[in-house]
Amino acid sequence: MPDFGVYLHWPFCQAKCPYCDFNSHVAATIDQGGWKRAYLAEIARVSALTPDRIVTSVFFGGGTPSLMDPDLVAAIVDGIRRHWRTANDVEITLEANPTSVEAGRFRAYRDGGVNRVSMGIQALNDADLKRLGRLHSVAEARAAFDIARRTFNRVSFDLIYARQDQTLAAWRTELAEALTMAADHLSLYQLTVEDGTAFGDRLAQGGLRGLPDEDLGADLFALTQDMTDAAGLPAYEVSNHARPGAESRHNLTYWRGGDYAGIGPGAHGRLTLNGTRHATVAPKAPAAWLSAVETGELHDAPQPLSSSEVEEERLMMGLRLSDGIDLPSPGPIRNRVSAMVKLGMMVADGTRMAVTPQGRPLLNAILRELLA
Ligand SMILES: C[S@@+](CC[C@H](N)C(=O)[O-])C[C@H]1O[C@@H](n2cnc3c(N)ncnc32)[C@H](O)[C@@H]1O
Ligand code: SF4
Structure with a gap:
């Protein structure tokens, strides 16, 4: 049986980072009970299309899923287990921001079934964290990461490099530090400036100075490959590094062309139905998605490819x-x-x-x- 993933999108964050192009929003209040009903309704609907699949991975992505009540996460894991069969070694990842508040919920997430955490640390120096609009400090990120490592067997973290004014030497020092912290998985992304983000606007207005030119970008990428190879965490994908065997099963399913259900605002899915691969996409705006699910109007019929x-x-x-x-x-x-x-x-x-x-x-x- 090929792998089958379930992606769950949680679209809320505490603040919008100026570089971020993901479907993430800041909301004053969130009715987590209403979201629970909607996710469970969607799990019931999508599982009915794919009753024979065995779920090999679940991924809570965002947004900031570590803002979800642990009860909500546990109810979703439970809903998935009730509606599909799950593999004995199912991988259940939750993306977390590295603040003390979120770290305080790690045990409860683990008790609810989460067995892997992916933390958005982004930088290991405070000045750059500030420039990236992050709400945490390096000290806070390290503390949250230590708690994550004590709580979960599998922990990954993300860094963004090719930042403003970042030299090759500075990245060498920072990546060396990251490699001493790393467990068995690291995601290292080159900063991309997307249209429609605050960084995109700043760049268009002649701001956001000091981004690396093409040559420096290539050197930063090459250094990243050399250092992660030497540390035993080679790239298994353009931006993802792991010790052999510690790759993210969920992301491998995407890259290997496997099927996955996409649940939540803007989530995409790929389902093989009657031998034909289909694409699904849900309404992007959180309120629109919620009301479409609540009124039973979510008629995004899977489209054959x-x-x-x-x-x-x-x-x-x-x-x-x-x-x-x-x-x-x-x-x-x-x-x-x-x-x-x-x-x-x-x-x-x-x-x-x-x-x-x-x-x-x-x-x-x-x-x-x-x-x-
Ligand atoms: C969906 S985000 C979220 C996880 C979590 N909300 C956080 O920010 O910590 C996944 C990762 O994509 C990366 N990312 C997002 N926007 C990016 C950009 N414009 N350039 C490079 N990496 C980006 C960040 O490393 C981020 O951790
Ligand atoms: S990078 Fe993460 S925390 Fe920042 S806005 Fe995007 S999803 Fe939210």
């Missing part, structure tokens, strides 16, 4: 993985892969293909070429 759409997604997701994916069947795309191999951007044997370390910083350009 064409074979070329499926193949396009397979390449876009799968080539992010260091291990790569199966070669496409003979045809134009396969010929373009051969051309990429000659350029040293990809490797391929009789059955598999992958992007090389040299090609990885150019992944988007490679994909554009393959899918032209």
Whole structure:
């Protein structure tokens, strides 16, 4: 049986970070009981479409899921267990912000079934945390991380690099410190400035000075690969590093083209129904989603994907993985892969293909070429 994930989106945060393009909102009050009813209704509806699947991972993403009442998290885990069969070794991850308030809830999340935490630490110096608009300090993040490590067997954290005025030497020092803290998984993202965010507006107005140019960006990426390789946490995906065996099962399901249910505002899903892969997407605005579920009007019928759409997604997701994916069947795309191999951007044997370390910083350009 292939893996099957359940993604749950919690769309609220305490404050909106200026770089963040995720579906996250600040709300004065949140009726957690109303959200519980809606999530459970959606679990019942989506599980009825996929009754034979065995859930191998659950991911509470956001937003800031560590603002959820532990009772709500436990009720959702329980709902998933009642409506689907779950694997004995199901991975249940919750994204957490690293403040003392959230750390105080870790035990209760664990008791509710969560067995892995992914913390958004983002930076290990206070000046940069402030520039990123974060509400925590390094000391607070470290304290929360220690509690997480004592509470869960599996703990990951996120850092954002390629920040304003960040030198190669400064990142070397900071990443070395991160690697001494790391358990078995780390996500290291290069800062991207997205349109429609506060950073996007600032950049458009000529602000947000000191972002790395292309050369420095490439050097920062290369240093990141070298240091994480040396520390035994190589990249298994463009931005994700793990000790072998400690990869996120949930995210691997996305990148390997597996099926997952998407529950919550703006959540996407991919479901194979009657042998055809389908896409689902829920209304994005929290209030719109909630009322659509409450009134039973959530009629986002799964949309069948064409074979070329499926193949396009397979390449876009799968080539992010260091291990790569199966070669496409003979045809134009396969010929373009051969051309990429000659350029040293990809490797391929009789059955598999992958992007090389040299090609990885150019992944988007490679994909554009393959899918032209
Ligand atoms: C959905 S976010 C959330 C987790 C949690 N709310 C937090 O911020 O700690 C997942 C991760 O994406 C990364 N991220 C978000 N926006 C980014 C951006 N514009 N550039 C690079 N990384 C970003 C951050 O590292 C963040 O921890
Ligand atoms: S980065 Fe995390 S905490 Fe900040 S707005 Fe986005 S989801 Fe919320």
